[in-house]
Every structure is written in C-alpha cells, then in structure tokens.
Amino acid sequence: MRKEMQQSKKQRQRGMTLMEILVVLVLLGIVMSIVAGNFLQRGEKAKADAARIQIQEIAQSLDLFKLEVGRYPTQSEGLQALIAAPSGLARWNGPYWKQNQVPKDPWQNEYKYVVPGRSGAPYEVISMGADGREGGEGVDKDISSADQR
Numbered sequence: 001m002r003k004e005m006q007q008s009k010k011q012r013q014r015g016m017t018l019m020e021i022l023v024v025l026v027l028l029g030i031v032m033s034i035v036a037g038n039f040l041q042r043g044e045k046a047k048a049d050a051a052r053i054q055i056q057e058i059a060q061s062l063d064l065f066k067l068e069v070g071r072y073p074t075q076s077e078g079l080q081a082l083i084a085a086p087s088g089l090a091r092w093n094g095p096y097w098k099q100n101q102v103p104k105d106p107w108q109n110e111y112k113y114v115v116p117g118r119s120g121a122p123y124e125v126i127s128m129g130a131d132g133r134e135g136g137e138g139v140d141k142d143i144s145s146a147d148q149r
Contacts (some may be wrong), residue, residue, distance in 0.1 A: 016028040031102040044130060047106035051127040051143045054103060058082075058111065058125050059145050061096040068093045072123050078102075079125075105143075107132060118146045 016024075061082050061087045066072050069091050073081035086094040097103070105111055105127040117124030124146050131140040 008131070047130070048139065048141075048143060050106045054105070055125050055127065055145050056141065057099075058103070062123060062125075064120075065092075065094070065096050072115065073113070075113070079111060079113045118144075121146055 032134060058079065062072055065082060069089055073079070073086070077086045079097075081092075081094075082097040083095045083100065083102060085094060103111065107127075107130050109128055109132045112124075112126040112128065114124040114126065116122055124144055126132060126145070127143040129136050129140045129142050133140075134142060
C-alpha cells in the first residue's frame, strides 16, 4: 500500500509531457493570432480614418487657396501650391498648409491631386490606401475627397 502511494505521488509530481506542452503552445498561438488580427485591423481602420480627416483638412486649404487666388491649383502646381507660391500668382497669400511640406498619408505615401476630379468636382485628393496602388478592397481601398462630399 505504501509503495502504491509513493508511486502515485511520483506520478503527480512528474510534470507535463512534451505533448501537453505542445498542445498548450498551439492553443496560445491560436488565441494570440485572433487577438493580434483584431488589433491590426483596428490600427488600419484608424489609419483610414486619419487619412479621411487629413483629406478634409487639405480640401479646406484648397478652398482657402481658391478664395484668395480665384482658382484651385492646377494639376502641374499640385498640392505644393499650398506651401509655396506658384510663379505668376500675385494674390497668393499663403502658405495655406501649416507644415512646411506637403503631408503624406498615414501609410507614408504621397496624396494624389487630380484636376478635375470625378463627378464634376474641381479637384480630387486621393490616398491609395495601405497598398499604395489604385483600387483595392478593405484596408487597401482608395480614400478620396470625392467620396466625402
């Protein structure tokens, strides 16, 4: 009887087998991938929201430029016209953008400035999304000032 108790006690103190440890690690990996996936999706959504806000700010600066100059910047002048006066503009009273350089989108890509914009808009400011290319779905979807009007 005593020998059985010692054996039983030894078995309880033995610890986890390699298989048990692997199962626990796999389960932890699954839980971590679910949590990390949700966290990354929230981060990309926040970047898309930041791009929308920044596009609205750029649009306000473009509207102020038009109010003072009488027109929006041309395609060749681009968004740089918000910071430095294009040649030949006497009524330019900028800079119209706070920083000393044209902003980049939250993915560190240049905003695209198109004149004229879609649907008869005088211009369009576009972020190409996370992938930096035209089109896309989800976080790669383009964000445009034309979609916000």
